[in-house]
Amino acid sequence: MPDKRFDAASLIETAYQNYGKEFKQLTDKEKYHVVSKAVMQHIIPQWLETETFFQEKKKAYYLSAEFLMGRALGNNLINLRIEDDVRQILQDMGASLARVESAEADAGLGNGGLGRLAACFLDSAATLGYPLIGYGIRYEYGIFRQQIINGEQVEEGDDWNAMTDPWALRRESERSLIQFGDQTVYAVPYDTPVIGYGGKTINTLRLFVAEPLKNFNFDDFNNGRYQEAVKEKNEAKNITRVLYPNDSTREGKILRLKQQYFFTSAALQDLVKKYKAAGRDFEDFFKYHAVQLNDTHPSVAVPELIRLLMKEGLDFSKAFDITQQTLAYTNHTILQEALEKWDIALFQEILPEVYAIIEKIQNKLTLELTQKRLTVDEIENLAIIDKKQKVLRMAYLAIYGTHSTNGVAQLHTDILKETELNNWYRVYPERFNNKTNGITQRRWFLKANPEMAAFVTELLGSDAWITDLTQLEGLTAFAGDDEVIARFMAIKQEKKRQLADFVKFNEGTTLDLDSIFDIQIKRLHEYKRQLMNAFHILDLYYRIKEKGETTSCKRTFIFGAKAAPGYFRAKGIIKFINEIKHLIDNDETVKKYLEVVFVENYNVSYAELLFPAADISEQISTTGKEASGTGNMKFMLNGAATIGTLDGANVEIVEEAGAENNFIFGLEIDQVEALRKTYKPKDYYNKVPGLKRVVDSLIDGTFSDDGTGAFQDLYESLLEGHTWEKPDSYFVLADFDAYRKAHNHVCDVWQEPMRFARMCFLNMAHAGKFSSDRTIHEYAQEIWNVEQM
Template identity: 45%
Template structure:
């Protein structure tokens, strides 16, 4: 690492002149990438050496997603070289921001689940804790989103390049993973043992990515597995070309379409591939006896995608390391902990027993045995049939992965206080009663070094100038900003920065799209995965109501607002894809109407990802967190937007509840039903949206326009939406909450009319946001669950 700008410039010039006299931005990127990798490798090697020398307990975080975003700029920031490099490149005729734009964002995640995993990796390294990630190296990512006539289309994400990738291949650590085969009983030294013959093998090749902590001292590892053809004997009853193609698919795409059985098998292959490769890697590289595994290793499974880690660890301990069932179960249930991320029934993974029995025959026998033994332990209790059913891992030919994960782990956590209480009292009530000390809460957090220090350097600079730099290492010190929430000079500086971030966002968007937006308008931002419970539909229906009001009422001329949307719909989720089409169609109508566009403008940001978020979040005035109460586990976008001085319009759902507690409801715009009301309606099945439609002229008119296809270029583009609102009885209570939502928007307009008061509210939100740093979350995990020891870097 260079200690001065001049030292950096000297080295950079030497390298650029040795390569090519043409001083292009592409060449500058190539050289800067090489220099950064060299700086990081030194710390990476030193960290790995310290871990071996100290021989302390290490954490391994299993996640199907790691939405890490671009790494060049963030790594420069974390090794304290960003400003040296920026100033040095400026003087050499380059712009660091333009150099950063050349990096292709890795296609390793989709939404909050993956971004949380990435934030956790950042915090583990920054807190100097020995914690690493295991994931999959998806060649085509989730997908790259494009809009064609308003419809979402999906193309593979081409992020893997021949050089300048963020990860390094480790062929020497490749592992073979078995699928299919026949389970046989064989006589061994210790008696009868299970053995699988005629398996189909797939090679897992690891690619290692450095995770650089704050100040660059600790560099942990994210290990990503890539599926390749194995060198082990190939089963002769299958065509080799088919085997080759099926192998490549395992790490081709994140979340393959599982509407058909072939897609379900592929998802199972992915999940087992992640679990088996990662567990074998951990066991192969241990320096302690197997009985000491729980004292030396903590494994956290991020949702149920890696829940097969429970039976797979049992398989490895019993079949490969010759432990008894009792020994293996004791080790497994003291090593694995589980994070639940949902209370939606559809997201509680369940698999057809037949599929797992065919694909993973030995693993299936272990799941059967876990289920059998757990049910036997319940026989001593007086349990009714319904409770017994909910506690079953296998029920009517279906394997319930969440139950398997709970039974096979030593700790289970929700990701917000409300979410955890709903798990304990409703969704997993019976399991919580069986394991009363197992469930706990760990409210999510975000990496403030990326989402404030890096993404909003102007605001973080103002904060440091005002309260000093210690908040970067101790983010809860942001609460010192409360003293400046009524400081006129500070508020003016904050407002100037917000305007600048809006202009930067518009410049970013205008490079790719012909967007003309008033930077003085209210930037209202709704960025997240497109799903029914996240209620992008309610947002666009409210905009439709505003359009009608502006057209019909000549006295209603509200302050201009720009509504930004960003997010992808799963390829087979037809409802969500129709919502995207609806938003884009309404956008065309509104943006081209001379009257409407004076007051409303709609932008749907194509292919929303981490890079887009780093522009959108600092520019936001209003943060849309409008999920149906009781449906969002936590949310992390709400925290990022709050930390950047956006005001939340939201329901009392997920981590919103804690955000409102910290910032005060007077500094937000709360609306809608509470979780208890929603759950009561669901229990009684007493909600009928048709009653609302028939009794409310405004909603009735809006629904007629929707049903007639007036805003969607035809009825065929809205049939899934209409079906959900009417035939499915509006399961996310869009029509029930829409007037409350509309009233909250009117309160936003009234508050924005007083710029000083608005800025004061924004600053109070920033001041209250420090508790939502992932540093706090990770330290709580470490103290309460993993019991890791900090290993300081040696410089």
């Protein structure tokens, strides 16, 4: 913890230095910058002390294409434990901490759970005193800013860094040279502090920006070639312009490959240069570095580290061994399309030196498998270079080139071992392990839900849960106390009011606080089945409208999601949800009982309001498709009951909190696999009451997709399929009736307020397992072998 006390004088001095004004004359945005810069000055000595402490020790490094950190100021003040002090200082100076915090932009440097998990891991490592350094890309515009116009997603650039970032330090002298087949750029690092709770350990997130070797060609400009004068600069900056560029074109694929190699090579060059400067033997490199690959995006680290070690004089065999002992791989998906593959010709064109190393790796793998007496067919099935399909299988490269492959929930890991990666598991069983994901309770409870956090501390008589979430189990002793449950309900109602105020301001929609807040917030993908949720809402509409099924539990369905710009079908689902919303909003009879909200530009700050306000957490992915999920954990921690399938971490949530305290439905993993062979979605379409009508609404003129063809595509995907996909490959129609029955059960239980609240309370009480502190401790002890500060 920094020794020097944070005071008003530092704010006054920083305001003069940066803006030449008195603090009270600044705008809220300027005040945010001043407060942030003053906090930076406050923590730098401890940041340097952390770096010095770990200088001679083994450190872990987390390579990720995404780091969805959320706003920094509030979280840092909480972790430094000076939030109350700063609030009082600002109040004495005539300012509001809440307004200053809200002036900070959300950095859209991630798309969903992958990036948010990375952020939680950094927070937990710093809190526990483990040396974990994050490496990634400092995207200029991040994912994108979402607007909903006429019910459709419209993307625009999100210039989150328009006023510069007060938390980042540019390290110009530590830049690296990144060489592609057709381009050479600099990778310039920006360092951001990651402050652990209590402020003792301050780790670093290092993000790279691509910059040209030459910013401006004066001769071109002087001769009237104005575009050519800045061409090199623009082409370099394009590499780190946007997260996940649309890769449906050749140009998009090249850009995405360049992004992945760019940050991976920059990170590894950084490690190699620092290690070399320390004068150590490269044969001991793995003794000082543990590098975790967050999904397949940085899997090119395997050949790249070998390449860099060979440049330092090691032969291929030794470089491979050291690389394998240094690297570990986290698999985040069961979806085949997400197990990245690269066209061989394109890869050779962009990364010729790296491809030559991959050929050596393939030769080594083939020899090793031959010595293990695998058949020719078995060896081909494990090939990194798939010559038949003419692609590189990056997940296979990551598995072979590392010493550890982990799944992120027990069910996910079991599926990897038993089916999806069974061919690898049978050859290298010792490499596979599970690390169930987690979330940081500092941001997702202490910060997002301070009212409930204070209540929990009061009940437990201690705030030890802030760094040991298993302490929440002590809450079970209060589950039978009606007064405690009533206070719990009152806090939930206050969080619903806070969300409603924000939604009213941002969306123009008034929410009924006495309705069930049923929330599905996550990346828009077919397997997450937002479409099934929408079908159920439409079915409810018809039941109320035409059958008079009035109900005493009004429901507010809240969605938040971004669809990838090139994901046509996902964008069609967003449009469909908003068409249903429009139908309900304009029906005086039905809107007494139903409301639909699609929040615009869902991000971390919006999520901090949504999770604590939820009564029902929608976790309805097709069983076997969601690796883990972390939104389910955030809902659980904040006292919401799950309506969901036994998929991903839902399985473990139910094990902890009990099936009786959640609403579980749908096909289980063995049933999905059995049904897949004989599935005929039209059987369900024709036989399940009400289902045909809601599906037909896609094409019968009930709704309009404005001529895009999106609704026809959705309809065909469910009933006809295409040459590349079977009909209803995510079993929306098969699970619909069970989903509807589960929702009917929700409504029944809602009629007994104390019973429903007790279910929610017990979910919160049993959430201790799902702290990212537990996950990081497992990584540190079982994969990285790093020590605490």
